[in-house]
Amino acid sequence: MKIYYEKDVDAQVLADKTIAVIGYGSQGMAQSRNMADSGLNVVVGLREGGSSWQAAHDDGMKVMTIEDASKVADIIHILIPDEIQSAVFEQSIKPYLEEGNTLSFSHGYNIHFGYIKVPGNVNVTMIAPKGPGAMVRKTYLEGFGIPGLVAVEQDFTGNARDMALAMGKGCGLARAGILETTFQEETETDLFGEQAVLCGGVTELIKAGFKTLVDAGYQPEVAYFETCHELKLIVDLIYEKGFAGMWHDVSNTAEFGGLSRRSRIITSETQEEMARILKEIQEGKFAREWALENQAGNPMLKRMRDIESELQIEKKGSKLRKLCGLEK
Ligand code: NDP
Ligand code: MG
Ligand code: MG
Numbered sequence: 001m002k003i004y005y006e007k008d009v010d011a012q013v014l015a016d017k018t019i020a021v022i023g024y025g026s027q028g029m030a031q032s033r034n035m036a037d038s039g040l041n042v043v044v045g046l047r048e049g050g051s052s053w054q055a056a057h058d059d060g061m062k063v064m065t066i067e068d069a070s071k072v073a074d075i076i077h078i079l080i081p082d083e084i085q086s087a088v089f090e091q092s093i094k095p096y097l098e099e100g101n102t103l104s105f106s107h108g109y110n111i112h113f114g115y116i117k118v119p120g121n122v123n124v125t126m127i128a129p130k131g132p133g134a135m136v137r138k139t140y141l142e143g144f145g146i147p148g149l150v151a152v153e154q155d156f157t158g159n160a161r162d163m164a165l166a167m168g169k170g171c172g173l174a175r176a177g178i179l180e181t182t183f184q185e186e187t188e189t190d191l192f193g194e195q196a197v198l199c200g201g202v203t204e205l206i207k208a209g210f211k212t213l214v215d216a217g218y219q220p221e222v223a224y225f226e227t228c229h230e231l232k233l234i235v236d237l238i239y240e241k242g243f244a245g246m247w248h249d250v251s252n253t254a255e256f257g258g259l260s261r262r263s264r265i266i267t268s269e270t271q272e273e274m275a276r277i278l279k280e281i282q283e284g285k286f287a288r289e290w291a292l293e294n295q296a297g298n299p300m301l302k303r304m305r306d307i308e309s310e311l312q313i314e315k316k317g318s319k320l321r322k323l324c325g326l327e328k
Contacts, residue, residue, distance in 0.1 A: 001179070001180075002179070002180040003177045003178065003179050003180070004150070004165055004168075004174060004177070004178040004179075004180070005174055005175075005177055005178075006169060006174045006175060008165075008174070009162075009165045009166055009168070009169040009174050009178075010162065010166065011038070011039075011040070011166045011169055011170065012166075013159060013162045013163050013166050014040055014041075014075075014163060014166045014167070014170070017040075017041065017074040017075055017163070018041045018042075018043060018072055018073045018074050018075070019035060019040055019041060019042050019043070019073060019074070019075045019077055019167065020042075020043050020044070020045045020069035020070060020072065020073030020075070020076050020077065021035070021042060021043070021044050021045065021077045021079055022044075022045040022046075022066055022069065022070075022076060022077065022078045022079060022080055022088070022093070023045075023046070023052070023078070023079035023080035024044055024046055024052035024053075024055060024056040024061070024079075025052065025079070025080070025081075025133070026132055026133035026134070027079045027106050027129070027133045027136070028044070028052070028079035028080070028133075029052075029055070029056070029059070029133060029137070030129075030133035030134065030136035030137035030140075030171075031077070031079065031106070031129070031133070031136060031167075031171050032044050032056075032061060032079075033059060033061070033137060034136065034137065034140045034170060034171045034172050035167065035170035035171060036061065037140070038169070038170040038171075038172075039170075040166075040167070040170045042061070042062070043061075043062045043063070043064055043069050043072060043073065044056045044061045044062065044063050044064070044069065045064060045065065045066040045067075045068070045069025045070060045073075045076075046063060046064075046065070046066065047065070047066060048065060065092075066088065066092040066093065067092050067093075067095075067096060070092065070093045070095075070096040070097070071096045073101070074100075074101055074102065075101070075102040075104055075163065075167070076093055076097075076101065076102070076103055076104065077104040077105070077106075077127075077167070078093070078103065078104065078105055079106060082107060082109045082110060083290065083291075083294045085109075085110045085115070085116060086110055086115040086116050089110075089116050097119065097122055098122075099121040099122070099156075100121070100122065100123075100156060100157055101122045101123070102122065102123040102124075102125055102157075102160060102163060102164075103116075103118055103122055103123065103124050103125070104124075104125045104126065104127060104164065104167065105124075105125075105126045105128075106126065106127065106128040106129065107126070107128060107186070107187065107190060108126055108151065108153075108182075108183035108184070108186045108187035108190075109187050109191075109287070111124060111153055111183050112183045112184055112187040112188075113187070113284060113287040115287075115291075118154065120154070120156070121156055122154065122156055123152070123154055123155055123156050123157055123160035123163070124152070124153040124154035124160075124183075125150070125151065125152050125153070125160050125161070125163065125164035126149065126150065126151040126152075126153070126164065126181075126183060126186060127148060127149075127150055127164045127165075127167045127168040127171070127173070127178075128148055128149045128150075128151075128186060129146050129147075129148045129171060129173055130146060130147050130148060130149065131146040131147075136171060136172070136173075139172060139176075140171070140172035143175075144172065144175050144176065145171065145172030145173050145174070145175040145176045146172075146173065146176055147173065147176040147177050147178070147179065148168050148171070148173030148174075148176070148177075148178045148179070149178065149179050149180075149181045149186050150164050150165055150168055150178050150179070150180055150181070151164075151180070151181050151182050151183050151185075151186055152164065153182075153183045165178060188278070188281050188282055191281045191286060192274075192277065192278050192281055195277055195281075195286075196274050196277050196278075202231075205265075206227050206228050206231065206313070207311065207313060209223075209226075209227035210223050210224065210227045210228065210312075210313045211313075213226065213227065214312065220312060220313075220316045221316060221320055224313060224316050224317050224320055225320075228313065228317060229320075234246060234250075237249050237250075247259075
């Protein structure tokens, strides 16, 4: 395991470089502002008429079209949604790529699965914060950062890693630590994490717990507090102090009940299904399914969004969060 901190990274390698951040959404906004505040030369590349153009301009960023930004940049850092990167790259970035330029990402998806094919005379790197853009910005302003990953897929100039690390330092990630990985490892673990544990796994666990209580006749509001609201408090404890710290802070009753029952919830069957989900990712089956879904105009995603918004826990939760001042 290789981990880089501020002292290991020399920002000087970017002194004469221009970084074009393409996109000004969750990551684009946070990373471009952090890097600019750290003294790096940053321009933001956006499509004209899009909603983020004005936002970036109002934040004092130097905004230009994606084509112009790609022309002036030495490093093109692509931070638009993964499913449109390939089309935008072909049309607005690739024609302006020059020998020795760097293509940079915060997720290995398009390079790893081959949706973006890059000429051999440029660098291909990744600097990826392990958290949402809002946290990247917030922790930076607080004088710290969140951890990040760095990877080099193609090193034409011989100093691709140094430049990627310097970008990470500019984003504040080296304050917490930047871990070395590969495009393959980052892509496959990121997809698995969001599907099985973070986004998919957690919501299904909350849903199942909530439904069990409500079906048994308990008040939905009480069920919501117990199975959803309190989850954050527990996760915060694990985040700060590990399982042991969490077990220490909850009651002995909770510790005994949790430890003695949990393997009946996540069973060997669940483990086997997790392995199948991972295999679908590794074999490219998930990526193909997602590409077809995008080509078709996202019919399945739209249907699943509708079903999700109709869930009782979502309706009750929204009302309750407002009543308790947790949501505006
Ligand atoms: P967003 O969805 O927030 O990106 C929005 C930006 O993309 C806007 O500036 C938008 O401009 C632009 N955009 C959208 N569609 C187009 C288009 N067709 N042509 C040109 N520009 C377009 O992306 P994220 O920040 O969530 O993700 C960016 C990258 O970061 C991805 O690779 C993702 O995997 C990675 N990542 C994301 C994390 C996260 O927490 N969100 C965490 C770690 C990595 P406009 O206003 O014009 O629509
Ligand atoms: Mg992801
Ligand atoms: Mg309790």
